[in-house]
Amino acid sequence: MSTYQKVGTFTINGGQKQGGNVASYFCTPDGRVLHAIAGPVNADVLLREARWVVETAKLSALDGGKSDARLRLFWRKAHGERLQHEHQVDIAQMGRLKRRLQLNNQGKVHLLLATAPLPRLEQVYKLVFEKILNEKVSTAPVVQVRR
Amino acid sequence: MPSTPPPLPRGFGEPCRINRLAVLTSVFASFALVAGIFAWIATHPRKAAPPPPSASVAAIDLTAEPLAPPAPPQARVFSATPAFHRSQKRDEIASNIPLMEVNPPSLPPPASPEPKQNKDPDAERTPPWQLPPPSKQPGGETYGTQVLFLNNRETAIDAARREHKLLFVMHISGNFEESCFT
Secondary structure (H helix, E strand, O other): OEEEEEEEOOEEEOOEEEOOOEEEEEEOOOOEEEEEEEOOOOHHHHHHHHHHHHHHHHHHHHHHOOOHHHHHHHHHHHHHHHHHHHHOOOHHHHHHOOOOOOOOHHHHHHHHHHHOOOOEHHHHHHHHHHHHOOOOEOOOOOEEEOO | OOOOOOOOOOOOOOOOOOOHHHHHHHHHHHHHHHHHHHHHHHHOOOOOOOOOHHHHHHHHHHHHOOOOOOOOOOOOOOOOOOOOOOOOHHHHHHHOOOOOOOOOOOOOOOOOOOOOOOOOHHHHHOOHHHOOOOOOOOOEEOOOOOOOEEOOHHHHHHHHHHHOOOEEEEEEEOOOOOHHHO
């Protein structure tokens, strides 16, 4: 099931779009975020991430069962593994890092969901939209600037 | 004058030189051999050789046709009448059973959390797995994709919960309806 929600706005200046972004979330039916994609991606990447979520969710149902703690631990490990393999960041050694991490948007998403696995959507959407995508959550309509 | 008996012929009266042990051994061996043969015959009854096919055909033909009086001896005529082996009745029944592949009953539709309302009495009589699935698809649009986006998040949550699917939520800025600005 898919749905969308307007959380921000952008400006149309001279027919050109300025600002605006998109964040995609894969959630459980009760609104807990399994995975997120920050920013626009092409169809292949979206499909790859969707498949990863579906397969990992199946595995989590097998491994974690109904236990909330075990599910959180499972998804923490899943995002931690991707963070390590794709961004070379070991979440177990995060406290000993002395340098500032240079992560792209997707790396930040993995870091967020490995640190706080299975959050509710309303707990993280502002963080994703404002801190990762550098957009402002707004209910304002699209601003059209006329010259 | 005492008479002396005539001397016995040579070899007469001497002790028997037959080796009794060898004789006894051979007798026992022959007995054992005979007993073994009898035992083998007892444990391996002779299987009756199957009658030749022509004999069985003749037997079946005789039982199938009424007995006719013996015909007078005629000149030997070689008739080439094909004789078919009639299959048994059990085989005919087994081979004529129509193959019926029955599909397993479809799974019952997932229970909806909605409260029971006025239902069709016919629908209550039919088994639940034969009822058509709920055809009410919540309204939404695909926006040029193959993904149906529902307009309402609560509706999407309900549908995902009902169908045991994951929920895909897109947070956007701006007008989603205008494709040039999304």
